[in-house]
Amino acid sequence: MPVEMENRGPSAGNDQDFYRPLLEVNGVTRLYLNGLGCRDISFVVHPGEVVGIVGESGSGKSTLLSCISGRATIDKGSVIYDMEGVGPKNIFEMSEVERERLALTEWGIIHQNPRDGVRMDVSAGGNIGERQMSLGLRHYGKIRQQAGDWLEKVEIDLDRIDDTPKAFSGGMQQRLQIARNLVTHPRLVFMDEPTGGLDISVQARIVDLLRALVRELGLAVIIVTHDLPMVRLLADRLLVMQRGTIIEEGLTDQVLDDPHHPYTQLLVSSLPRA
Amino acid sequence: MTIDPIPPFVEDVGTNFAYLDPQTKRSIRRAILKAVAIPGYQVPFDSREMPMPPGWGTGGLQVTASLLTPDDTLKVIDQGTDDATNAITIRAFFSKVSGVPMTERTESATIIQTRHRIPETPLNENQILVLQVPQPEPFRRLIPSEKETRKIHALGNYGLMSVMLYENIARLGRVAIAYDYPVRVHDRYLASPSPIPTFDNPKLDNSPALAIFGAGREKRIYAIPPFTKVRSLEFDDYTFTTQSWEARCSLCGSSHTYLEQIGQGDKGSTRYVCSDTYYCKSHAHADEQR
Ligand SMILES: Nc1ncnc2c1ncn2[C@@H]1O[C@H](COP(=O)(O)OP(=O)(O)OP(=O)(O)O)[C@@H](O)[C@H]1O
Ligand SMILES: [Mg+2]
Numbered sequence: 172m173p174v175e176m177e178n179r180g181p182s183a184g185n186d187q188d189f190y191r192p193l194l195e196v197n198g199v200t201r202l203y204l205n206g207l208g209c210r211d212i213s214f215v216v217h218p219g220e221v222v223g224i225v226g227e228s229g230s231g232k233s234t235l236l237s238c239i240s241g242r243a244t245i246d247k248g249s250v251i252y253d254m255e256g257v258g259p260k261n262i263f264e265m266s267e268v269e270r271e272r273l274a275l276t277e278w279g280i281i282h283q284n285p286r287d288g289v290r291m292d293v294s295a296g297g298n299i300g301e302r303q304m305s306l307g308l309r310h311y312g313k314i315r316q317q318a319g320d321w322l323e324k325v326e327i328d329l330d331r332i333d334d335t336p337k338a339f340s341g342g343m344q345q346r347l348q349i350a351r352n353l354v355t356h357p358r359l360v361f362m363d364e365p366t367g368g369l370d371i372s373v374q375a376r377i378v379d380l381l382r383a384l385v386r387e388l389g390l391a392v393i394i395v396t397h398d399l400p401m402v403r404l405l406a407d408r409l410l411v412m413q414r415g416t417i418i419e420e421g422l423t424d425q426v427l428d429d430p431h432h433p434y435t436q437l438l439v440s441s442l443p444r445a
Numbered sequence: 446m447t448i449d450p451i452p453p454f455v456e457d458v459g460t461n462f463a464y465l466d467p468q469t470k471r472s473i474r475r476a477i478l479k480a481v482a483i484p485g486y487q488v489p490f491d492s493r494e495m496p497m498p499p500g501w502g503t504g505g506l507q508v509t510a511s512l513l514t515p516d517d518t519l520k521v522i523d524q525g526t527d528d529a530t531n532a533i534t535i536r537a538f539f540s541k542v543s544g545v546p547m548t549e550r551t552e553s554a555t556i557i558q559t560r561h562r563i564p565e566t567p568l569n570e571n572q573i574l575v576l577q578v579p580q581p582e583p584f585r586r587l588i589p590s591e592k593e594t595r596k597i598h599a600l601g602n603y604g605l606m607s608v609m610l611y612e613n614i615a616r617l618g619r620v621a622i623a624y625d626y627p628v629r630v631h632d633r634y635l636a637s638p639s640p641i642p643t644f645d646n647p648k649l650d651n652s653p654a655l656a657i658f659g660a661g662r663e664k665r666i667y668a669i670p671p672f673t674k675v676r677s678l679e680f681d682d683y684t685f686t687t688q689s690w691e692a693r694c695s696l697c698g699s700s701h702t703y704l705e706q707i708g709q710g711d712k713g714s715t716r717y718v719c720s721d722t723y724y725c726k727s728h729a730h731a732d733e734q735r
Pocket of ligand 2: 232233234362
């Protein structure tokens with residue numbers, strides 16, 4: 172397929188599937204009428220890799236994330252995802268039905284506000300079971316068993332399984348959102364400020380949880396955050412955005428310990444020395 | 446399925462046959478054909494004012510009016526009986542505007558307009574069942590947005606309805622939906638069977654008769670063509686069940702029909718009768734003959 176060939180990135184010369192990127196973002200641009208948004212963004216994510224995106228408020232992080240997860244249209248560029256059993260596909264050349272199906276089977280999305288990603292009037296068990304039911308699991312006992320297992324994994328008491336998340340604390344709601352996404356073992360998870368609205372102590376617990384789950388499940392993650400200490404703990408690689416473009420990119424420790432771009436230096440100077 | 450030509454006029458009344466003008470009938474028939482071609486899919490149609498208040502089944506009324514020919518025989522039931530006010534009014538209306546014969550005999554009807562029940566007498570391939578539907582969208586109570594529900598149908602992702610069943614079982618130990626229990630039509634669209642009891646759901650599966658659902662206020666028509674697979678949602682370990690009764694009909698003795706409770710008997714005992722009054726009468730008769 173010509174499109175796929177055209178869009179092969181630097182690793183295209185390597186025939187072994189093992190080294191093939193899971194996601195390849197090529198020159199993605201989406202500009203709002205006011206000229207803001209994100210511009211000519213390119214990067215890759217490999218299977219099992221955690222990529223952090225940091226940058227000041229308004230630098231286009233959320234815009235970028237919604238583009239590459241297929242929830243917003245783009246003006247230019249392509250997003251190539253290596254589909255299980257199918258191979259690399261430009262998600263913007265898929266039909267909406269195909270794209271939604273892909274998101275359901277292979278992706279997860281964790282929103283900053285649990286209200287955007289959790290059904291508040293459905294029980295915790297029902298929330299966790301939804302994806303499995305959408306994928307066709309029709310055994311109540313199994314759905315419930317796995318819901319219970321996942322509550323345990325995200326450290327929510329099993330006896331809350333039939334409670335609606337309305338009565339949960341913010342941290343619990345966020346952990347439920349994580350369980351709800353990971354229960355079907357997605358390969359790639361998009362996270363936009365997953366600890367954004369939470370207390371510091373609660374944040375730390377979520378970060379620990381995410382770290383453990385990412386490792387256990389071998390997840391690839393793209394995580395947008397303001398939280399540099401968190402990104403150091405979680406991300407293998409880091410992208411720094413300013414005014415809609417990537418201004419610096421590298422291994423997380425490298426970028427944080429030896430920032431090159433003046434903006435990154437400014438950003439990092441606010442960090443307590445490791 | 447053959448579709449008879451649209452009759453233009455009732456000579457002795459001097460109006461369009463069956464109230465609607467040929468133009469309108471043609472547009473409703475087009476919606477019906479589309480509905481038959483895409484089983485379970487809600488086809489928008491240009492719903493007209495009918496000389497009856499909405500809520501009286503104006504959707505079903507328009508479907509029936511567009512299908513009716515002078516050779517038809519019409520049966521109208523409400524809650525299983527031919528004698529309810531709604532049924533009588535609709536019958537009187539069609540009698541006046543079409544002159545077609547009316548019947549209570551399920552076997553004799555070519556078109557059966559109904560709400561709440563499907564007759565107990567098995568239907569045949571020469572019959573069309575027209576159901577009056579208040580709410581055609583099975584997700585409407587869960588998702589108010591039309592745009593959202595259209596997307597759900599387009600994707601065929603009906604997990605959320607299974608979540609509702611899950612919630613029922615988690616809270617109540619069973620699926621406690623007695624009426625309007627959602628069905629998957631032809632393994633594709635999820636549809637509302639209209640407010641019939643779950644007892645009637647199995648009658649829709651592989652039925653020889655065409656079923657057409659008309660929702661006047663919501664401007665939707667959908668259909669289950671003859672011999673189409675219709676499955677009520679269920680889990681492998683919590684399978685779909687219909688209502689059943691310990692009792693028998695106190696009039697005809699039937700033990701296999703949908704029963705309604707009527708008042709208390711002399712000694713404080715509860716009595717049940719068939720909700721399908723025509724079936725009850727004919728069944729009682731059959732018993733006498735035995
Ligand atoms: N729908 C929109 N129309 C016009 N401008 C928008 C729209 N959405 C976002 N913007 C602007 O585009 C820029 C990028 O927004 P975006 O939400 O992607 O930033 P962000 O990096 O996620 O910021 P934050 O860290 O505050 O979440 C901002 O200046 C924002 O005001
Ligand atoms: Mg943002």
